[in-house]
Amino acid sequence: MDGSTIVARNEDGYGPVNPIKFVVHAAQDQPNASFTSITTGVTVPLPAHAYRYTGTPQADQSDGQYEEAGINEFNVGMSATETTATNARVLGYDPLVDDGINEEAMVTLVLPYIKTAKEGAQRLGALLEKYGTGESNSIAFNDKNEIWYLETAGGHHWAAMRLPDDCYAIAPNQTLMQEVDVQDTANFLVASDLVDFVDQHHLNPEPGHFNFREIFGTHSEADAYYNTPRTWYGQKLFNPEIDQEPTSQDMPFTRQPAKKIAIEDVQFFLSSHYNGTKYDPFGTFASGTAAEQRKYRPIAMDRNQCSSILQIRNDVDADHAAIQWVAMGFFAYSPYVPFFTNINDTPEDYQNTTTTVSTGNVYWLEKTLSVIIEPHFHRYVDAINAYRDAAQSYARSRVEATDQAVGSAKDVTAFLTQSNAETAGEVSRRTHALFDELVKHGLNLSLTSWEKGQNL
Numbered sequence: 001m002d003g004s005t006i007v008a009r010n011e012d013g014y015g016p017v018n019p020i021k022f023v024v025h026a027a028q029d030q031p032n033a034s035f036t037s038i039t040t041g042v043t044v045p046l047p048a049h050a051y052r053y054t055g056t057p058q059a060d061q062s063d064g065q066y067e068e069a070g071i072n073e074f075n076v077g078m079s080a081t082e083t084t085a086t087n088a089r090v091l092g093y094d095p096l097v098d099d100g101i102n103e104e105a106m107v108t109l110v111l112p113y114i115k116t117a118k119e120g121a122q123r124l125g126a127l128l129e130k131y132g133t134g135e136s137n138s139i140a141f142n143d144k145n146e147i148w149y150l151e152t153a154g155g156h157h158w159a160a161m162r163l164p165d166d167c168y169a170i171a172p173n174q175t176l177m178q179e180v181d182v183q184d185t186a187n188f189l190v191a192s193d194l195v196d197f198v199d200q201h202h203l204n205p206e207p208g209h210f211n212f213r214e215i216f217g218t219h220s221e222a223d224a225y226y227n228t229p230r231t232w233y234g235q236k237l238f239n240p241e242i243d244q245e246p247t248s249q250d251m252p253f254t255r256q257p258a259k260k261i262a263i264e265d266v267q268f269f270l271s272s273h274y275n276g277t278k279y280d281p282f283g284t285f286a287s288g289t290a291a292e293q294r295k296y297r298p299i300a301m302d303r304n305q306c307s308s309i310l311q312i313r314n315d316v317d318a319d320h321a322a323i324q325w326v327a328m329g330f331f332a333y334s335p336y337v338p339f340f341t342n343i344n345d346t347p348e349d350y351q352n353t354t355t356t357v358s359t360g361n362v363y364w365l366e367k368t369l370s371v372i373i374e375p376h377f378h379r380y381v382d383a384i385n386a387y388r389d390a391a392q393s394y395a396r397s398r399v400e401a402t403d404q405a406v407g408s409a410k411d412v413t414a415f416l417t418q419s420n421a422e423t424a425g426e427v428s429r430r431t432h433a434l435f436d437e438l439v440k441h442g443l444n445l446s447l448t449s450w451e452k453g454q455n456l
Contacts, residue, residue, distance in 0.1 A: 001260045003314040005142040008266050009079040010331065011056070011068050012303040019059035019363050020068075020306040021353040022326050022339070022346050025112070027052040027073060035109055039064045040099050042131050050112035054324055054341050056306045059353040059363070064104030067111075069308035071341040074115045075144060075322040077310030080106040080124075081137035084175045085218045086154050093201045094154030100132035106139060117141035121148040121160035121189050129191055132156045138171055144312045144321065148189075151177050153216035157197060160189040167254040168261060170234040172227035175217030176253040180210045219249045229279070229296035234269050246279070246296060263309060263325065263336075264392060270307050271331035273298035282377050300332040302370065306363075307331050316403055319412045323399065326350070329366025333373055333384050335391035337427050338399050340416040347424040362424075365431055372438050376445065380438060387434050391427050398423040 011020065033046040038061075051074060055067035071077045081103045086096075101109065109127060114120045120141035132155045141148045149169065150160035159180050163169055169176075182190050191197075198204050203215050224247035232246040238257040274280045278288030279296050309325035325336040328350075339346070353363045373380050402419045409415035 001262045005077075005144060005147050005312045005314075006261075006263070006266060006309060007077050007079050007140045007142045007147060008270055008307070008309040009069055009082065009140070010270050010299065010307045011305045012301070013305045014303075016302050017367075018303075018305045019353045019355055020056050020328060021059050021361075021363065022054070022056050022306075022324075022328075022350040024054045024341070024343050024346055025050070025052060026344065035105065037064065037102070037105050038062070039104050040102055040134060042099050042101060042105075044101070044105075044109055044127065044131065046109075047113050053107075053111045054339070054343075054346075055107055055111075056308060056326070060355045064102075065108055066104045067107035068306065069310060069324070070107060070111055071310055071312070071322045071324050072111050072114070073342070075312050075318060075341075076111070076114055076117055076120060077142045077312060077322070077324075078107055078111045078114075078120055078139070079141075079308065079310065080110075080139040081135075082139075082171050083173050084136045084138050084151065085173070086136045086152075086175065086216055087218050090154050090203060090216050093203075094156055094197065096134045096136070097132035097155045098134055100134050100155065101127050102133055102135050103137055106137075114141075117143040117146045117148045118162070118189070121150045124150060125158050125160065125189060125191060128152060128158050129156055136175070138176070140171075142310060142312055144314050144318075149177070150189075151175055151212065151216075153194075153212070157191045157194055157216075159191070159194060159212050162187040164254060166256050168238055168257055169254045170231045171253075172230040174223055174227040175213055177212040178214075178253055180212050182210065213253070224249065225295070226297045229274075230299050233272060233274055233277070233299070237265070237269055237272075263311065266309055267325070267327075267336050267392070269299065270309070271300045271327070271334070273300045273332055282381075300330065302330060302374075304330050307334075307336070309336060317406075320403065320406050320416060325395075327366075328363045330370035330374075333370055333388070334366045335388045335427055335431075336395065337391075337424050338395050339420045339424070340402065342413050343417040343420060344413055345417050347421050347428075349428055350424060359432075359435065362428060362431070365428075365435065369431070369435055369438065372435075372442055376442070379445075383434070383437070387430065391430060394426060394430075395423065398426075 031048050036043045051072045053072035054070035057065045057067045069079045110124050138151045147163040152158045229246035278292045281293045307327040311323045313321045322341045324339045327334040327336045349361045353361045357364050359365045
């Protein structure tokens, strides 16, 4: 609605717990530096200078950093990764490797060294060709002008596309890019030997076309119940006029929305669970049976860890154009907090995440709230929605106030850092107040209560 480019993502953990923090890395000179992966052992030489960037790494980095999402000092955003799958036929000719570049390293190796979204796709693609990867993934980049989306294929191959300016794209855990025009380098980038690889091994089922999804992707029953319903719901939200089945394998990757999209629309989608349909696991639609409510994997679920919306605005000056909206915990209950990314620090309770439960940090506070809320969802839902809506209105007002005041700041970075702290501090205060309210209310819901006149 405001001319921004937006890349948004949900990170799910390996199980219900995978603590996350939000940090900023200062720019630094690093002559002769290299990166060695904890998980694969690969060593990659690094450029002599790293730009400032934000990230949402794991609190426990014993198996890697997994920085996942951030924006650098040139207002370039990166989301890495969305786990996908390459089909067995392709993997027979280009198997995944054990000593390559995986999800845990991608943001660290790319975001501090790029000045545009397209450069991000080019740098990551070159690294994949040289070192290989042990996973199938998709990665998104945005700057003020463009959004680039890259998908890996097998151990060493990849393609990337520039998303059309008037479209949105929804990416569940699936290879999704369709027609790729390898001659149109303004809108597509591919591995240097991609076409030859496909031709040599007779991988293209549609001569005359180069449909990346058909050549490299999967179309399994697992996709139809785990992945495509999430695309269906997003396209139902943004194009309600279109009738599709949740299990359809033919939904397009990109669509023009029926109306322009705002940050609130993106937030609703990322925190949704088939709201208003019979597939909602919380049973908010009366006609849904128990089987229907458990039929499809929802977007918001207990394995949610951290959600980021990377917004690069075009209606303000570059020094405060980039905002990373962050929600932690279970997003059906968590508000998104806007962080300007031209900063030198993040709030203490966003960066001090522990591996053990502590309500002294935002991650565990939100996770603990979800444990309290879910058994009594319908009793608490009105309070939760009011809390989230009020937090979003407050966030909007804080972005507006900061935009208006930043012009008089002597040190913009210091000003935005302090503004972020004030915004996050108020939302944390409201979250603790909600926690207090729900715990006290929940104490009266015990089945062992025995108050005079109480019906159990």
